[in-house]
Amino acid sequence: MTSLKSIAGRPAAVLLAAALLTCAASVADATQIERVVSPGGIEAWVVHEPSPVIAVEFAFSGGGAVQDPADKPGIANLAANLWDDGAGELDAKAFHSRLESKSIGLSFSVGRDNVRGSLRTLAANRDEAFEFLRLALTAPRFDPDAVERERTQLVSRLRRASTSPNDIASRLWWQTAFPNHPYGRPTGGTPDSVARIGIDDLKAYTKRVLARGNLKLAIVGDITSTEVGSLIDRTFGALPAEPELTPVADATMQGLGRRIVVQLDVPQTVVTFGLRGIARSDPDFMTAYVINHILGNGSSSSRLYREVREQRGLAYGVSDSLVWLDHAAVLIGGTATRPAVTGEAIGIIEREMQRLGESGPLEQELVQAKSYLEGSYPLGLDTSAKIAGQLVQIQLDKLGIDYIDRRASMIEAVTPADAKRVAKRLLDSGLLVTVVGQPQGVSSTE
Amino acid sequence: MPKPHLDLKASSRKPAPSRPFAVAMTLIAMLAATLCVRHAFASGPDVAHFTLGNGLEVVVIPDHRTPVVTHMVYYKVGAADETPGKSGLAHFLEHLMFKGTNKNPLGRFSQAVFTLGGQENAFTTSDYTAFYQRTPRDRLRTLMEFEADRMTGLVLTDEVVRPELQVVLEEQSMRVANNPGARLFEAMEAALFVNHPYGRPVIGWRHEIEKLDRAQAIAFYRRFYTPNNAIVVVAGDVTADEVRTLAEATYGKVERVVEVTPRMRPMEPPHEAARTVTLADPRVTQASLRRFYLAPSAHTAAPGENEALDVLASILGNGEESRLYQALVIEQGIAISAGAGYDGTGLDYGTFQISATPKAGTTLPQVEAAMGAVLAEVIDKGVTEEELERSKNSLVAEAIYAQDNQTALARWYGAALATGLTVESIEQWPDRVRRVTAEEVRAAARRYLDERGSVTGYLVPTPSPAKARGPEGKHT
Numbered sequence: 035m036t037s038l039k040s041i042a043g044r045p046a047a048v049l050l051a052a053a054l055l056t057c058a059a060s061v062a063d064a065t066q067i068e069r070v071v072s073p074g075g076i077e078a079w080v081v082h083e084p085s086p087v088i089a090v091e092f093a094f095s096g097g098g099a100v101q102d103p104a105d106k107p108g109i110a111n112l113a114a115n116l117w118d119d120g121a122g123e124l125d126a127k128a129f130h131s132r133l134e135s136k137s138i139g140l141s142f143s144v145g146r147d148n149v150r151g152s153l154r155t156l157a158a159n160r161d162e163a164f165e166f167l168r169l170a171l172t173a174p175r176f177d178p179d180a181v182e183r184e185r186t187q188l189v190s191r192l193r194r195a196s197t198s199p200n201d202i203a204s205r206l207w208w209q210t211a212f213p214n215h216p217y218g219r220p221t222g223g224t225p226d227s228v229a230r231i232g233i234d235d236l237k238a239y240t241k242r243v244l245a246r247g248n249l250k251l252a253i254v255g256d257i258t259s260t261e262v263g264s265l266i267d268r269t270f271g272a273l274p275a276e277p278e279l280t281p282v283a284d285a286t287m288q289g290l291g292r293r294i295v296v297q298l299d300v301p302q303t304v305v306t307f308g309l310r311g312i313a314r315s316d317p318d319f320m321t322a323y324v325i326n327h328i329l330g331n332g333s334s335s336s337r338l339y340r341e342v343r344e345q346r347g348l349a350y351g352v353s354d355s356l357v358w359l360d361h362a363a364v365l366i367g368g369t370a371t372r373p374a375v376t377g378e379a380i381g382i383i384e385r386e387m388q389r390l391g392e393s394g395p396l397e398q399e400l401v402q403a404k405s406y407l408e409g410s411y412p413l414g415l416d417t418s419a420k421i422a423g424q425l426v427q428i429q430l431d432k433l434g435i436d437y438i439d440r441r442a443s444m445i446e447a448v449t450p451a452d453a454k455r456v457a458k459r460l461l462d463s464g465l466l467v468t469v470v471g472q473p474q475g476v477s478s479t480e
Numbered sequence: 481m482p483k484p485h486l487d488l489k490a491s492s493r494k495p496a497p498s499r500p501f502a503v504a505m506t507l508i509a510m511l512a513a514t515l516c517v518r519h520a521f522a523s524g525p526d527v528a529h530f531t532l533g534n535g536l537e538v539v540v541i542p543d544h545r546t547p548v549v550t551h552m553v554y555y556k557v558g559a560a561d562e563t564p565g566k567s568g569l570a571h572f573l574e575h576l577m578f579k580g581t582n583k584n585p586l587g588r589f590s591q592a593v594f595t596l597g598g599q600e601n602a603f604t605t606s607d608y609t610a611f612y613q614r615t616p617r618d619r620l621r622t623l624m625e626f627e628a629d630r631m632t633g634l635v636l637t638d639e640v641v642r643p644e645l646q647v648v649l650e651e652q653s654m655r656v657a658n659n660p661g662a663r664l665f666e667a668m669e670a671a672l673f674v675n676h677p678y679g680r681p682v683i684g685w686r687h688e689i690e691k692l693d694r695a696q697a698i699a700f701y702r703r704f705y706t707p708n709n710a711i712v713v714v715a716g717d718v719t720a721d722e723v724r725t726l727a728e729a730t731y732g733k734v735e736r737v738v739e740v741t742p743r744m745r746p747m748e749p750p751h752e753a754a755r756t757v758t759l760a761d762p763r764v765t766q767a768s769l770r771r772f773y774l775a776p777s778a779h780t781a782a783p784g785e786n787e788a789l790d791v792l793a794s795i796l797g798n799g800e801e802s803r804l805y806q807a808l809v810i811e812q813g814i815a816i817s818a819g820a821g822y823d824g825t826g827l828d829y830g831t832f833q834i835s836a837t838p839k840a841g842t843t844l845p846q847v848e849a850a851m852g853a854v855l856a857e858v859i860d861k862g863v864t865e866e867e868l869e870r871s872k873n874s875l876v877a878e879a880i881y882a883q884d885n886q887t888a889l890a891r892w893y894g895a896a897l898a899t900g901l902t903v904e905s906i907e908q909w910p911d912r913v914r915r916v917t918a919e920e921v922r923a924a925a926r927r928y929l930d931e932r933g934s935v936t937g938y939l940v941p942t943p944s945p946a947k948a949r950g951p952e953g954k955h956t
Contacts, residue, residue: 086880127810130800135870137877156880183809186839187816190766197763199658299762302653334578334587335594347646350654370654402595409597413614416546417885 067425067435072263074271078251079425079435080262081418088160088255089418090153090167091426095250096360097149097243100216100282106231108223110243112181112188113236114142114149119180121169126180129166138163140170146217147360148430149243154419157256161265168269171244176233189225196225199304199470200368202296206468207306207366210289216282217362245277246270252425254418285362286310291464293380295478303376303471304368307383309463311356311363312456314431321448321456323356327403328395329387329461330354330367335402337386342369348379358431365460377475380467391461394454408442527893528720529903532732535708539893539903540723541715543886549716550887551623552612553631554894556711557704559684560606560677560745560827566696568684571604572648573697577611578602579640581633586640589626606678607827608898614887617717624712624730631710631734634701641694649690652683660761661939664770667757668937672772675746678829706737711897715890745828748774751933764941766816768837769844771851774933775822777830779900786824787912788924789832793822794871795863795921796854797834801870804836807854814842814850827899832928844938855929862922875913 068080099110118133118140120126133140139154140163155163195201205220212218223231249270253262287310312322330338332353342352354367371379395403415421428437469476528540559570580586593600598615613623656662666681673679683689712731714723751774778786797804797820808815816837824830834855838847896906 127800127806134799134801134874137874137881139881154881156877183813190816190837193765197765301657302650304658333594334590343643343647345643347643348650350647350651370658371650372653402591406594406597409595409616410599411597412546412616413548413597413599416548 067438068259069435070259070262070266072267074267076246076249076251076266076270078253078262078266079429080252080257080259081254081421081425082257083254083418084256085254085418086157086256087418088155088157088163088253088257089422090155090164090251090253091150091419091422092152092249092251093148093150093426093430094244094277095148095248095430096279096282097248097277098145098147099219099221100147100361101239101243101280102216102219102223104216104219106223106227106235107219107221108188108228109231109235109239110149111144111222112184112228112231113174113239114144115184115188116176116180116236117142117170117174117240118166119184120175120177121166122173122175124169125175125177126183129169132162133166136162138166140166142170144221146221150426152419152423160257164265164269168272171270172272174240176236178233181233181236185228185231188222189228192220192222192225192228197298199298199300199302200370202298203304203306203368203468203470206294206296206470207308207466210292210294210468211287211308211364211466212285212362213288215285215361217285217359241274242278245274247274247276248279249273250426250429252422252429254422254425282361287362287364287466289466291466291479293467293469293476293479295473295476296468296470297472298470300471301372302370303373303469303473304370305376305380305467305469306366306368307380307465307467308354308364308366309387309461309465311358311365312460313363314358316363318452318456318459319358320444321452322460324400324403324407324445324448325390325395325453325457325460326354326356326365327407328399329390335406337390338367338369338383341382341386342379346375346378346382348372348375348382352379352383371473373472374474376469376471376473380469380476384465387461387465391458394450394457397450400448400450400453404445404448407445411438411441527903527907528723530720530724532707532727534732534734534736535706536727536731536734537711537897538723538727538731539711539713539897540718540720541713541886541889541893542717542719543715543889544717546886547617547717548614548886549617549620549623549714549718550612550614550890551620551627552610552713552715552890552894553627554608554610554711554713554898555705556607556709556740556743556898557609557700558605558607559680559682561704561743562677562680562700564677566688566692566700567680568648568652568682568689569692569696569700570609571683572645572689572692573700574602574604574609574611575644575648576636576641576697577630577634579634579636579644581629581635583629583633584626589630592622592626604682605895606682608895610891610894610898612887612890620714620718620723621726621730624726627712628730628734631705631707631731632737634698634705636694636698638694641697645689645692648683649686652686652689655683656681657686660759660764663761664757664759664937664939667759668770668772668935671755671757671935672774672831673829674748674751676748676828677745678826702737704740706740707731707734708736709740711894713890713894713897715886715893743827747828754931755935756938757935758938758940760940760942762942764939766837766840767844767938767940768835769848769936769938770833770835771934771936773832773834773928773930775824775830775832775928777826777828777899778824778896778905779827780829781824784912784916784920785924786830787909787916788920789822789824789830789928790875790913791868791871791916792858792863792921792924793820793832794874795867796820796858798871798874803854803858803867804834804851808836808847808850812850814839815847818851825895825899844940848936855925858922858925859929862925863918865918868916868918868921872913872916876910879910 070078070080102109120129136159142151153167209218312319330336330353338352342348349369349371352369357364357366531537562569593613596615596619598613600613602611670679804818808818816839818836820834822832836847836851
């Protein structure tokens with residue numbers, strides 16, 4: 035789940051998945067979503083739930099790593115890491131001390147497209163919690179000692195990632211798939227670029243991307259709509275009306291048919307593979323989602339798992355996901371094998387994708403996948419924070435406030451003919467494969 | 481920073497490492513959670529606990545907020561119960577439990593779960609092996625029928641066992657061999673436990689995993705998989721009465737296979753020599769150190785000691801307000817990170833753990849000395865009332881946050897009962913935390929932060945750092 039999120043800058047909607055028909059009604063009942071618009075015009079999707087905890091999830095759409103300049107990736111990530119390291123009159127120590135003494139959780143994360151945040155508090159500390167959020171968003175201090183501390187930690191993590199086969203394979207894959215596009219750059223930057231980021235960069239970025247106009251907000255807890263209205267006006271009201279976002283071009287994934295091998299002295303070889311995906315707004319998306327579940331959901335109900343793991347014992351894990359971004363879509367997956375069988379594993383993955391693309395799924399597979407995807411939705415919406423997170427994602431994806439009610443019937447509507455047509459559309463191309471380790475039976479294509 | 485995209489969560493049958501930090505903290509949270517659920521939903525139903533005629537224990541945790549049920553089976557057998565020389569067998573058998581029975585051949589159970597939109601997985605620790613499913617509430621009987629069937633009905637052929645052994649070896653490569661930090665962790669545990677089997681990795685030593693086979697797996701299964709060695713935990717939209725009826729109709733029909741003998745593992749002699757281990761690897765980019773102290777677990781601690789260790793860990797090393805973080809990272813500016821944790825979840829022992837990563841330009845001995853000074857001060861002068869209150873409040877608050885996670889609750893009860901604790905001991909936990917005194921915290925620090933009972937592990941780069949070589953040339 036985390037891994038998907040870090041790839042796509044989105045929560046793993048793919049894994050959270052769906053509402054069993056028998057449960058659909060109760061989920062809809064249990065999750066009455068109200069659109070609250072504050073007196074100041076700020077919108078929040080709210081679920082009223084009797085709970086001692088209030089969960090708040092939010093995003094600033096389009097404000098993610100795509101906003102980093104090409105020569106200085108990592109600004110967004112470093113800035114977001116610093117928003118809770120001192121704000122207003124409180125320095126980092128005082129700010130954290132107050133949060134901890136009230137057991138308030140506040141965190142931010144940067145994805146490719148969006149920057150997201152999360153606030154959790156006991157209902158008793160609600161107003162203070164929102165006040166801390168207001169300070170973090172509107173008056174972050176970026177004190178030099180806090181910036182240096184955070185920068186040092188970040189560079190340390192980036193350096194560690196630079197010798198991790200999984201990170202190398204993934205970074206190389208994105209870089210090859212999106213040359214000369216923000217999606218090809220590492221979201222967290224590089225040790226070199228992070229070293230060059232100045233406090234003025236952090237301030238300018240923060241001022242540009244945090245605005246009322248690109249805020250997506252969801253709140254779950256024991257709170258009235260009137261209370262929500264005044265709280266969110268107070269918290270977000272001082273932000274500018276609209277962000278000043280650098281435009282980002284639409285992109286098409288490159289590198290289909292390429293294989294790139296990087297030699298690294300590790301016992302197990304890591305493989306990243308993928309091809310072009312289907313946009314979230316495309317009418318074929320839901321069908322592609324079902325097809326992809328059949329191909330590589332990572333469990334024994336998927337073809338890749340059965341062929342690569344169960345039948346042949348080539349890997350512990352093999353799976354793939356659809357990743358939809360604002361300006362491109364991909365299907366990306368991975369596995370890891372002993373060096374002697376890496377070539378064989380890649381060959382099987384390619385063959386299975388081709389086979390599914392040519393013939394489409396079996397009728398039985400389609401029935402089972404639809405049943406799973408419908409039934410599993412409530413299982414993914416079983417905590418306040420998960421519900422709030424999903425409501426933010428639905429807003430980012432522009433699916434409409436009634437999406438949860440409509441979702442099951444959208445999956446149900448996928449026909450065998452659709453499945454066959456979309457499987458071909460999705461899978462009928464070569465793969466871009468990056469390999470890190472000491473693999474046998476595979477070499478770079480150029 | 482993009483993380484490796486291999487989706488670990490989705491791959492099933494994964495073991496939890498034996499006693500890591502994160503697990504400890506989570507379990508503390510889960511434990512606390514149970515109580516808060518009871519406080520917050522004071523009018524709600526109670527946790528029920530009963531035993532069937534064949535010796536199977538059942539725990540029911542009603543939670544009527546969503547029409548979902550979590551069904552778990554814990555077997556009181558883990559890596560510490562393996563015969564020496566056959567490490568990894570408990571975990572290997574966990575994988576093989578998915579290979580089918582005469583009644584339900586390979587894949588049928590999993591497929592039934594998936595068709596419902598359900599989830600399944602399993603995990604192994606040093607002390608127990610657990611299997612679970614989450615589905616809509618009305619399918620509980622089906623889950624129980626399948627799980628009762630494989631309690632004694634497993635059928636294994638070499639055809640399915642051999643590829644699965646390769647899968648487990650790949651799992652070992654992914655979790656351990658490819659990961660210098662995990663290799664250091666294994667070396668530290670092996671050094672900490674000089675006699676007790678907790679020193680063996682749950683996944684096993686690779687040269688021993690390679691020799692596991694069908695016959696050994698079946699023999700292990702016949703020895704430990706029997707209703708009188710299992711605990712079923714059901715959490716969700718159910719009542720104790722309906723679970724009892726279903727359990728009697730399904731699990732109740734399973735005959736005892738063997739009598740279970742007490743779990744007497746070889747115990748530790750007095751530790752008189754502090755140990756250090758060093759793991760050097762070209763892929764290490766930043767030196768770091770960890771220290772493990774041998775400590776009691778919730779099961780073996782004297783009254784109040786376990787809770788005092790929870791509080792001590794929180795004061796020393798949980799979050800940016802903690803003593804280690806403040807001293808090493810903020811005030812002295814010599815470390816990038818510093819923390820502490822206590823894992824008290826074992827049947828026989830717990831561990832108290834400290835870690836720190838020096839800043840560039842600072843050496844490991846410098847950081848280790850500063851760490852030692854922080855510990856010495858707590859041993860010498862104890863903790864303040866303010867620290868005590870803050871850490872106790874924080875443990876209790878975590879509990880409230882965790883309360884709406886039904887699977888977490890089920891895992892807590894299952895783990896607790898599989899390691900010798902009782903439902904009552906779980907229920908009394910928050911009160912025990914609230915009663916911890918500053919003097920008890922200091923006494924726990926003095927007694928257990930004793931270097932003679934410790935292992936310090938250093939993760940260091942080898943002189944020539946790793947270079948990734950490829951056509952792009954710049955991925956180093």
